[in-house]
Structures are given as structure tokens and as C-alpha cells.
Amino acid sequence: MNEQDLQLLVEKISLNYFQKPFRHQATFNSRLKTTGGRYLLHSHNIELNKRYYEQLGLEELIGIIKHELCHYHLHLEKKGYKHQDPDFKKLMKQVGAPRFCKQLPERPKTNRSLKLYVYTCSDCSLVFKRRRAVNIQKYVCGKCKGKLKKVSVLTTD
Structure with missing residues (x-):
């Protein structure tokens, strides 16, 4: 799906479900x-x-589009568009x-090596990692x- 398809889908959902x-x-x-979408208040x-x-x-x-369109239409109508507002809950x-x-499935972890810097205090010999x-x-x-x-730099694979 490209941007043009997305635009048409949002317009179609808006007309079908909101009649606007x-x-x-x-x-x-x-x-x-961390989120599926967002409605931008200013634009x-x-x-x-x-x-x-x-x-x-x-x-x-x-x-997700329906959820964001709830924010959109309520905000333009100057009604309660926030998650806690009764107008928003009713329209949803x-x-x-x-x-x-x-929640999205976990992304595979990247295979980047982890560096661990080890330091020691010259007075009390406390070790810092x-x-x-x-x-x-x-x-x-x-x-x-x-x-x-600095004592060493450990690399884990």
C-alpha cells in the first residue's frame, strides 16, 4: 500500500462510517x-x-484509521476529542x-556486539562496569x- 492508496482508504472510511x-x-x-497512528491537531x-x-x-x-478519524471529526466539530471525553467514547x-x-510482534534483535567498559578506582579498588x-x-x-x-573493554557477541 502506498501513500495514495492510504489517502483513498481514509477518505472512504470517513465517508462510510462518519458520513463526513x-x-x-x-x-x-x-x-x-510505539503507536499505530496519530492525529495532528494543528495541521x-x-x-x-x-x-x-x-x-x-x-x-x-x-x-487505527477509525480511531484517528474519531479524533479528527470531533476536533473539527469543537467537541471533546480526547480519550477521556464522553463524546470521544460515544463516537468510538x-x-x-x-x-x-x-501490540506488534517483537522485532528480531540486531546482532550488534555489546561493549562493556571496566574501570577501577586507584584508591579503594572499587570496580565499575x-x-x-x-x-x-x-x-x-x-x-x-x-x-x-580504565581496566578493559569487554566485547560480547
């Missing part, structure tokens, strides 16, 4: 990670997460829009304020 036209832009936003556009369509199918995408029930979208490098010129031991010394 959708006069703004519907796009896929690849930066959305009135709707952004959708394409991974929901790819992984869960058209039915899930249609549910009328059109059969889901309150939440399903960190995932990020520490500037030993700037930071000192949190226990005794002694000077830090």
Missing part, C-alpha cells in the same frame, strides 16, 4: 514506534505506522473503533573520590 469527508492528508510515518493530518499494516494486516489498519462505540491497537565510556579526566570514584583507571 476527510479533507486533509493521511500519510505513513516510519518514525512512529489536521493523520499519520499512521506502516508496520501495523505490514505485520497485522488491513483490518488492524482500518481500526458507534463506529466500532478500537480503544488501543494490538559501564556500557558507555567514562571520561576519566572528568569523573572520579563515587565512593571515595579517588582517581579512575
Whole structure:
């Protein structure tokens, strides 16, 4: 599905379920990670997460579109468009829009190696393990304020 197909789908759903036209832009936003879609208050556009369509199918995408169109139409009518508003809850029930979208299946973990930086305090010999490098010129031991010394960098595969 491309952007043009998405725009037509949103316009069709708006007319079929809300009996009102959708006069703004519907796009896929690849930066959305934790949500199926969002309605933008200032531009009135709707952004959708394409991974929901790819992984869960058209039915899930249609549910997300209905949910976002509830925000859209209520906001334009100057009614309660937020999740907790009675107008929103009522309209969601009328059109059969889901309150939440399903969770995406887990993404496969990337095979990047993990670095572990090991430091020791020159005074009290306390060992520090960190995932990020520490500037030993700037930071000192949190226990005794002694000077830090880099011991090693461990790499796990």
C-alpha cells in the first residue's frame, strides 16, 4: 500500500462510517514506534505506522484509521476529542473503533556486539562496569573520590 492508496482508504472510511469527508492528508510515518497512528491537531493530518499494516494486516489498519478519524471529526466539530471525553467514547462505540491497537510482534534483535567498559578506582579498588565510556579526566570514584583507571573493554557477541 502506498501513500495514495492510504489517502483513498481514509477518505472512504470517513465517508462510510462518519458520513463526513476527510479533507486533509493521511500519510505513513516510519518514525512512529510505539503507536499505530496519530492525529495532528494543528495541521489536521493523520499519520499512521506502516508496520501495523505490514505485520497485522488491513483490518488492524482500518481500526487505527477509525480511531484517528474519531479524533479528527470531533476536533473539527469543537467537541471533546480526547480519550477521556464522553463524546470521544460515544463516537468510538458507534463506529466500532478500537480503544488501543494490538501490540506488534517483537522485532528480531540486531546482532550488534555489546561493549562493556571496566574501570577501577586507584584508591579503594572499587570496580565499575559501564556500557558507555567514562571520561576519566572528568569523573572520579563515587565512593571515595579517588582517581579512575580504565581496566578493559569487554566485547560480547
